[in-house]
Amino acid sequence: xxxxxxxxxxxxEKKLTQICVAEQVGISQAMxxxxxxxxxxxxxxxxxxxxxxLGCELNNLLE
Numbered sequence: 001x002x003x004x005x006x007x008x009x010x011x012x013e014k015k016l017t018q019i020c021v022a023e024q025v026g027i028s029q030a031m032x033x034x035x036x037x038x039x040x041x042x043x044x045x046x047x048x049x050x051x052x053x054l055g056c057e058l059n060n061l062l063e
Contacts, residue, residue, distance in 0.1 A: 001063070002038055003035070003038075003041065003042065003047070003061050003062060004035050004036040004037060004038040005036070005038070006060065006061045006062075006063065007032075007035060007036055007050055007054070007061055008036040010054045010056055010060065010061070011036075011054060014054060014055065016053075016054070018032045018033055018036070021050065021053045021054065024049075024052075024053040025046065025049040025050055025053050026049070027046065032050075035050075044058075047061060047062075
């Protein structure tokens with residue numbers, strides 16, 4: 001699994017929408033969609049903010 005797949009899996013497990021997570025992070029839903037699909041890689045800062053929004057550690061997204 002890559003970072004985007006991990007983000008999507010955790011987000012769906014927590015029953016969160018892309019819009020909800022994107023708003024908490026301060027990015028667009030389209031950007032989060034691209035990250036989940038693997039067409040864009042998040043910066044370390046955005047990755048940390050996504051992890052915080054999902055209530056997990058950054059390393060959970062990187063596994």
